[in-house]
Amino acid sequence: MAQAATEGNAPFRYHEISDTEFEYLRDLIYREAGINLTPQKKLLAQTRLGKLMRRRNISGYEELFSMIQDDKSGLALEMVIDAISTNHTFFFREDAHFKLLNEEIIPDILSKKKTNKQLIRLWSAGCSSGEEPYTAIITFLEAQRNKLIPPDTQLEVVGTDISKEILDKAAAGLYPAEVVENLDYNLKKKYFQKGRGSYHKYVRIKPSVNEKVTFRRHNLLFPFSDFGMFDIIICRNVMIYFDQQTKQKVLDNMLQSMHTDSFLIIGHSESLNNIRHSLKTYRPTIFRPKEGF
Numbered sequence: 252m253a254q255a256a257t258e259g260n261a262p263f264r265y266h267e268i269s270d271t272e273f274e275y276l277r278d279l280i281y282r283e284a285g286i287n288l289t290p291q292k293k294l295l296a297q298t299r300l301g302k303l304m305r306r307r308n309i310s311g312y313e314e315l316f317s318m319i320q321d322d323k324s325g326l327a328l329e330m331v332i333d334a335i336s337t338n339h340t341f342f343f344r345e346d347a348h349f350k351l352l353n354e355e356i357i358p359d360i361l362s363k364k365k366t367n368k369q370l371i372r373l374w375s376a377g378c379s380s381g382e383e384p385y386t387a388i389i390t391f392l393e394a395q396r397n398k399l400i401p402p403d404t405q406l407e408v409v410g411t412d413i414s415k416e417i418l419d420k421a422a423a424g425l426y427p428a429e430v431v432e433n434l435d436y437n438l439k440k441k442y443f444q445k446g447r448g449s450y451h452k453y454v455r456i457k458p459s460v461n462e463k464v465t466f467r468r469h470n471l472l473f474p475f476s477d478f479g480m481f482d483i484i485i486c487r488n489v490m491i492y493f494d495q496q497t498k499q500k501v502l503d504n505m506l507q508s509m510h511t512d513s514f515l516i517i518g519h520s521e522s523l524n525n526i527r528h529s530l531k532t533y534r535p536t537i538f539r540p541k542e543g544f
């Protein structure tokens with residue numbers, strides 16, 4: 252239902268979502284992205300889709316939903332998933348994970364490697380705008396500089412997300428300067444470039460970091476088999492949006508990309524409770540396969 256009010260001289264279209272429209276949206280988003288839009292998220296969904304409809308000049312939910320049904324390219328659906336998904340992230344988020352990664356996990360993996368001795372493959376699953384994979388690289392390079400990791404070791408990072416829009420931001424590596432405001436001065440100097448001219452309020456991640464990440468659109472409801480095996484999977488603050496059944500599916504898919512010596516890292520507020528799996532806890536929120544995986 253759309254109502255017009257005035258904001259300055261322009262009419263401001265306010266799109267209130269009905270219960271039936273919300274039910275339709277919930278089913279769609281659950282089916283396509285696994286995201287569980289609980290009734291408490293109704294207002295949030297209404298606000299986000301309202302913005303999208305005003306920006307795209309879409310008259311209301313009826314038009315939006317029929318666009319999705321008629322559009323065989325899937326772009327209309329992508330646009331709705333982009334609008335609905337929560338992309339909040341930041342550099343050095345839950346940074347105890349990165350400390351452990353460089354001090355214990357990578358040395359452990361290197362000590363067991365039989366082939367590709369110097370190459371560590373890391374998948375940041377649900378990487379949003381790139382801060383997580385870039386943090387993995389920055390902390391790895393710092394650990395190498397501090398001789399915790401041998402100099403000939405390479406880290407290859409793949410960042411994936413369901414949202415194409417957010418991945419474009421990740422690949423550009425361009426951020427408002429305030430996102431790095433509290434980072435150590437030396438890290439900022441080494442790994443970020445200050446924007447100039449009209450970009451003076453932005454920073455860009457340096458090419459030496461940017462070129463080490465490959466970004467790909469991927470829906471975690473499906474296996475990621477084309478990209479081979481990973482030594483480390485970081486999937487943090489993504490499964491909080493899923494119900495048990497979807498978490499099970501997502502974990503089963505991720506296990507297909509792990510080998511006997513891989514590690515899986517999830518967010519500090521997440522757990523694998525009540526999910527069937529063949530992993531043992533290495534540390535809270537860090538898992539590795541049981542013997543005979």
Ligand SMILES: C[S@@+](CC[C@H](N)C(=O)[O-])C[C@H]1O[C@@H](n2cnc3c(N)ncnc32)[C@H](O)[C@@H]1O
Nearest residue numbers: 284336338339340377379412413470471487488
């Ligand atoms: C809150 S962000 C987490 C970012 C980062 N991992 C962190 O911890 O800061 C959650 C991300 O998961 C993505 N996401 C949600 N459902 C997904 C799905 N089915 N497949 C892949 N990514 C998904 C969202 O687009 C969003 O960018």
